[in-house]
Amino acid sequence: LKDKQLYSLDMGSLVAGSRYRGDFEERMKKILKEINTRGDIILFIDEIHTLVGAGAAEGAIDAASILKPMLARGELQTIGATTLDEYRKHLEKDAGVGRRFQRVIVDEPSVAHTIEILKGLRDRYESHHTVTITDAALVGAATMADRYINDRYLPDKAIDLIDEAGARLRIRRMTAPPDLREFDDRIATVRREKESAIDAQDFEKAARLRDDEKNLMVEKAEREKEWKAGDLDVVAEVDEELIAEVLATATGIPVFKLTEEESQRLLRMETELHKRVIGQEQAIHALSQAIRRTRAGLKDPKRPGGSFIFAGPSGVGKTELSKTLAEFLFGDEDALISLDMSEYSEKHTVSRLFGSPPGYVGYEEGGQLTEKVRRKPFSVVLFDEVEKAHPDIFNSLLQILEDGRLTDAQGRVVDFKNTVIIMTTNLGTRDIAKGLNLGFSNADDTKTSYERMKAKVNDELKNHFRPEFLNRIDDIIVFHQLSKTEIIEIVDLMLARLDERLRDKDMGIELTQPAKELLAERGYDPVLGARPLRRTIQRDIEDQLSEKILFGDLKPGQIVVVGVEGEGAEAKFTFAGEDKAEIADVPPIVAEG
Template sequence: MLKEINTRGDIILFIDELHTLVGAGAAEGAIDAASILKPKLARGELQTIGATTLDEYRKYIEKDAALERRFQPVQVGEPTVEHTIEILKGLRDRYEAHHRVSITDAAMVAAATLADRYINDRFLPDKAIDLIDEAGARMRIRRMTAPPDLREFDEKIAEARREKESAIDAQDFEKAASLRDREKTLVAQRAEREKQWRSGDLDVVAEVDDEQIAEVLGNWTGIPVFKLTEAETTRLLRMEEELHKRIIGQEDAVKAVSKAIRRTRAGLKDPKRPSGSFIFAGPSGVGKTELSKALANFLFGDDDALIQIDMGEFHDRFTASRLFGAPPGYVGYEEGGQLTEKVRRKPFSVVLFDEIEKAHQEIYNSLLQVLEDGRLTDGQGRTVDFKNTVLIFTSNLGTSDISKPVGLGFSKGGGENDYERMKQKVNDELKKHFRPEFLNRIDDIIVFHQLTREEIIRMVDLMISRVAGQLKSKDMALVLTDAAKALLAKRGFDPVLGARPLRRTIQREIEDQLSEKILFEEVGPGQVVTVDVDNWDGEGPGEDAVFTFTGTRKPPAEPDLAKAGAHSAGGPEPAAR
């Protein structure tokens, strides 16, 4: 190669990954490839351009002073979005010819702008080019796949053949002749449709537009940046209703979270800040964590989409490195931080900081940058994007005296003054514990209401519906009387722990007893199990009250009674008959 370059004299040598020459081919008593080039570079016999990254330049080239002296460093920065669009226009012909598609101007603008905004660990124009490339490949593959109606024709033809053979076996030749004609018609229709598909769809050049680019980006990052469909718009407008299927009461909290999500999906939020940041304050067991899970389920269809951080584990100064990543030279540097790694993998997520008041003050300082700029630099120097996350901080500050007796464990109907006093105390405690610059960056501080008696009974309905759903698979139904619901609500609510003991109460009083009766065959398939209460008139503590289970056969005229029983047990209305 060097001989040809010397002979021609008009060749410019380009070496990609220049740093790989340092040490390449070196062995005992031999010189590496870089040393072979040094004399020719010094004499000016080689016109050479090398490309490498800044990190590798510092690591390899700068250490070899003789090699570095023979090159003039030229730093090539990342192009702007406008320059990237021009680069994409220059590459358009190549990708159109390769994928046999047409790439619109809107697609190139979308590739540059969306890549710049949502892909933070790569650089322009590389990430925008990859978006165009994959969108073109997807469109080509999609058009090469046979349309669904061809498979429907195949199924209809196979069905006609089976029926024809059955008619022949039954010696019903008139029906067989009719089915033969139907089979011929279907075969002809399929052939015509396949001809249209092959001659029409495949020959017409497909068009890649901005929606295809957004679809590819959504698959890469999990961020739904595509245009809002009518179905999703309706779902977002009914977001409060969907959340209330799992959250009882707490209208203010549900409304504030719903507004933040709608603002994000409509593209009207500040692009530099997270989608929303909230402090959920209030007594324990009133739905703060459950609302976070319901929000994650609404956005992703899965409770596991919630990134939950227990801040009680980060009460010391040195534990902050576990959250954001250890600095170089410390144990765990290569592993990354618990928070930063999870958000890098799920950039569109709900992040729950549970019991934030237990964390060390240094962690609050690190979170200031997240709340203001929507980004954070981890221990390895990588920038993690929080712009598409909803940040929720839960706190129990100011609720220590909430366990004082209020109407047999429930807040009274006219307890608005109590709520205002609690809200004022919570806000005062938050101002004492957190610095003003932290609280000023929070979008909204929401104080959760204490649960009322009616809300606890509705929570009983919600939890019993899960048990009813399990019984449905055994051909059984479950119905609770008003008295049974009221007693479960009374025994399951604790003024200190809120509604958390309710699940354990249902397990102890309903599930355990019902499982024994099923095993002893006192109740079984085909029955409606009615749960009632003895030795309780609905007033008083009900210490001597016992739950009774009665199994009755489902009436033959009402085969869907199991569904009705499950619905009545899980709906907001009383399920008693």
């Protein structure tokens, strides 16, 4: 390499404008003659796969064929760069070109090497953006890019983070303060008044306004000078927090340091989840413990954030807890990717999850699971009624649960390390529904009876799933049936949502205790759980309420008090509208369990 110079060959400029046969070849010959004459040139060709076929018209030869003789004689020293896919697609087909080059695989640098690369580039970005980049920002950019951006490679993705953070800080400094922007409004107002005075031929007023305009311009210039001088004195520093902010904006991933506020929120996770999920203390506690373990950084970094089987009868809160967890962890209920596994009960439906193999219909579309996780890498993935899925699906789930990744049909690796995997099942619930046969009361499960029920469900799971699948699950959480007290709490929760909708009409709703108990009694089903309760509220409360509002019996500014008239099967709900001022002492319904 001593006394050698590196020149880059721009294939696009070389081909551009070559209209007639021989134009391109003539240009190539001139370049090769110059290289041969000089003898100290090493040619660098980026995207070297473009050589194959470049400039080739009918009857003409391409750039690769022109270079082959010189490469064979050793007269041309060349470095080419391309991706493995492009190399395989273009260069391997032309064995003559591939044979004349020595292939060197350049792997992705480690995080430590990336930090060293960023330190070398720091001066360039600091001078370009007129900012200071701290060492912590460089380390943060490398580690966070490696951790959170999975579809690109180091150091490229880390460099982009540094560049964008510097640009963001520079834009913030360039934004004028509000008082400086006010000068523009005031000057524009004075100019309009001056024009009006000239039109009205009030030249004395116009002259006064002209002086006001000049004074404002001088004041603005002084203030602008102060702002720029003061801004130059303040050192603009790109730190780790700004890198995290840029990453969160670009990817939608909630990147944050484990602050004291976040720690407190995780410690009271049970309380937050109980605001939407009634009962199920054991299930919520087990789930919260696992999530705290993950957020504290104690989990295996190669595995998903958590993997759980939710077992229990229908309508006890399994799906609702999954939605609540998605909202708690990622701030959005839409972060839940829900898949009904009864749709994947046939062998051929497995390809719908992970993508069709080459040559089959839908190959380009990707899989329903893999595409959703690629778009939302931070999410809760819910496999609903997982026992109904075809056994072949569990083979792929093994890789997700153990390695936190999955390769789709197109060969792309989809990262599941930032997801929480939840599988719901009804296995063993026949015995839960007949709880008395197991020696416990449905209304008030004791700890001992709950453990016996859990053991029964675990036996059913072992009979249905293979041991290697169950061993990869973090925890199997068994939900118990809801008691009457919990059903009444769910009534409060559902009516709080109805109360929120009525607030748009300047109305509210209150239920007496007998009315709540009657709703709970009619909506409670030991087999179906709390799901019939929503239909009961629609039928007995919302339908009658809507009719009374349309007839004008209930008006805005009133609170609807729902009571009960009659007893037993003859009992029915009554609706009375009272002004809000008259019942100020009635406690409001709150959306907390």
